[in-house]
Amino acid sequence: MRNSLYFYYLTLNLFKDKKKLISTILISSIIIFLLSSIFFIQDSIKASLKSTIKNQPDFIIQKNRGGRQVDLPLDWIDKISQIYGVTSITPRVYGRYYFEDKKKWALIIGVDFLEDISNKELEKIFKDINLKEFIKGSNMIVGSEVYSYLKSHFYNKDYNFLSPNGEFIKVKIYKVLPKELALNYGNVIITSLDLAKKILGVDEDKISDIAINVANKDEWANIEDKLNALFYDILVVSKDDIKRAYDNIFNFKGGIFLSLFLITLTTFMLILYQRYSLVNLDEKKEIAILRSLGWSVKDILKFKLFESLISAIFAFLIGVLSAYIFVFIFNAPILKDIFLGDSNLKNSVIFIRVVDFSTIATIFILFIIPFIASILIPVWKIAISSPKEALK
Amino acid sequence: MIKIKNLYKKFKDFEALKSINLEINDNEVVILKGVSGSGKSTLLSLIAGFDKPTSGVILIDNEPISKLPDLHLSRFRFKNIGFVFQNFNLIKNLTPLDNILAPLIPYEKSLQKAQKKALNALKVANIEHKAKEIVANLSGGEQQRVAIARAIINSPKYLLFDEPTANLDKNNSLLFLDLVKKLKNLNKTIIIATHDPIFDKLEVEFKTIKLEDGRVYE
Numbered sequence A: 001m002r003n004s005l006y007f008y009y010l011t012l013n014l015f016k017d018k019k020k021l022i023s024t025i026l027i028s029s030i031i032i033f034l035l036s037s038i039f040f041i042q043d044s045i046k047a048s049l050k051s052t053i054k055n056q057p058d059f060i061i062q063k064n065r066g067g068r069q070v071d072l073p074l075d076w077i078d079k080i081s082q083i084y085g086v087t088s089i090t091p092r093v094y095g096r097y098y099f100e101d102k103k104k105w106a107l108i109i110g111v112d113f114l115e116d117i118s119n120k121e122l123e124k125i126f127k128d129i130n131l132k133e134f135i136k137g138s139n140m141i142v143g144s145e146v147y148s149y150l151k152s153h154f155y156n157k158d159y160n161f162l163s164p165n166g167e168f169i170k171v172k173i174y175k176v177l178p179k180e181l182a183l184n185y186g187n188v189i190i191t192s193l194d195l196a197k198k199i200l201g202v203d204e205d206k207i208s209d210i211a212i213n214v215a216n217k218d219e220w221a222n223i224e225d226k227l228n229a230l231f232y233d234i235l236v237v238s239k240d241d242i243k244r245a246y247d248n249i250f251n252f253k254g255g256i257f258l259s260l261f262l263i264t265l266t267t268f269m270l271i272l273y274q275r276y277s278l279v280n281l282d283e284k285k286e287i288a289i290l291r292s293l294g295w296s297v298k299d300i301l302k303f304k305l306f307e308s309l310i311s312a313i314f315a316f317l318i319g320v321l322s323a324y325i326f327v328f329i330f331n332a333p334i335l336k337d338i339f340l341g342d343s344n345l346k347n348s349v350i351f352i353r354v355v356d357f358s359t360i361a362t363i364f365i366l367f368i369i370p371f372i373a374s375i376l377i378p379v380w381k382i383a384i385s386s387p388k389e390a391l392k
Numbered sequence B: 001m002i003k004i005k006n007l008y009k010k011f012k013d014f015e016a017l018k019s020i021n022l023e024i025n026d027n028e029v030v031i032l033k034g035v036s037g038s039g040k041s042t043l044l045s046l047i048a049g050f051d052k053p054t055s056g057v058i059l060i061d062n063e064p065i066s067k068l069p070d071l072h073l074s075r076f077r078f079k080n081i082g083f084v085f086q087n088f089n090l091i092k093n094l095t096p097l098d099n100i101l102a103p104l105i106p107y108e109k110s111l112q113k114a115q116k117k118a119l120n121a122l123k124v125a126n127i128e129h130k131a132k133e134i135v136a137n138l139s140g141g142e143q144q145r146v147a148i149a150r151a152i153i154n155s156p157k158y159l160l161f162d163e164p165t166a167n168l169d170k171n172n173s174l175l176f177l178d179l180v181k182k183l184k185n186l187n188k189t190i191i192i193a194t195h196d197p198i199f200d201k202l203e204v205e206f207k208t209i210k211l212e213d214g215r216v217y218e
Ligand SMILES: Nc1ncnc2c1ncn2[C@@H]1O[C@H](COP(=O)(O)OP(=O)(O)O)[C@@H](O)[C@H]1O
Pocket: B011, B014, B016, B034, B035, B036, B037, B038, B039, B040, B041, B042, B043
């Protein structure tokens, strides 16, 4: 076998000091585990938000009075449909519903199934549902967080909503949304448009807002102008506005991720510094011995590079794999609280599996460069000094 | 052949070697004598290229060892020079066999060939029976023989010993003298730095060089 001697000596050296090998791999893989977990969660949330934004309607039209959003008349729909270029108009009814103890709330979304559904994610959800049956009865589709709340209060099949005019409305739990949608739909209740109006106390001839889609993006500014000309007390929210709002929230959270990440990295450096700035006496002596036996500085560096690469790759695989299991299978306990701390749905969020090759590459580079450097620099320093000094 | 011309070695203000001029012929045995601190180890380490002289030259087979760049020097050392340290400098948690493979790693590819060479060297140094024990468990005399085996694994022409009997009892010291005879018969050029009078009993022809305060008195 070619190079069998080199390989033999490499493994011999790796396993010669098992304590050192295990501690190096252990410390490194913990760091990589933390780094990868943070990156995986970040990527997953980013992907969820991205798909939310993608599924938003192009414009949302709201009515404002005194800076507060109020319901708007149903007949605006007819007026909007006159605007050339608008491809779909969806009247929407929604609002917060506070449960008895007032601590928990759900977002009730009324959907008019006779119209086009402007939200593509919802469209997916309704694909395998008998719509006619759903609309006819007093039914609701609930998010996973809402469902666990209801269940904990022994509402397993239906719930009695209390409308603003004091009426009880019994609504059957028709379906529970999968946990994978929890980040966006965890605390959502979907009902028919009429039922939502009743529960939220919206007048028969009113709606909360209107979502419209426009085929041609070049028309956006034009259509926004036309809408503003049509109604004087209107607020037009474009997809770009929503995207900006999400970006703001995410950048804020991104800051938290970044500081977490920096803390990890600093700890990593400190540990490595402690470990290798005092390259132990045995290692120092060994390098000097090898030099005295005819190893050049290059021979030493090459050997140590291979040696540290092997343990680094081991640690990397262990760290990334366990982070994958931790985030995507166990759903990142503890770390999740840090990421979604203020949210009212942290218990039912499931991180969708997104693993980006560039993320893995970033983690690898962030880890391997300081790791290898922290080993090779002190080794090089020892190797270039006279073996006579180190062998005293 | 080793030629040393006008060699000086300074450590800061202290002159450890002063104006050394020497010639050592092939297959010669040289006993480098002198009290502790006279400069014996310093001279040996300059000959082996572990350290650079302050001025002067050392030519080994016409190679200016003190002026070679690192890679060249390392290759030269591997091919031509075996060094046995006073405290042996073995890797204690490896076996003798694995210890003496170490010089071959950058140069030899086949594990089988290397192990064959190693066993052969252990045989010459009379320590093959302990080839697979852990070095830390061997006696001083045994460890020295492992160190000698490592020094001769690549059949270098020159062998340098620094205080080879300092860590040995009388019996082992006499065994070492026998080994020197054996090595001379293998055509080695041998330099032994020592202040041990036991070398008067050496049964081969040898030259004595006396060092005093960093100067040679032949
Ligand atoms: N690296 C060094 N720095 C300063 N002084 C040294 C160094 N190495 C040796 N010396 C000094 O040089 C002199 C000769 O040392 P050495 O060659 O070890 O003597 P010997 O081997 O004959 O006992 C001693 O006085 C010693 O203290």
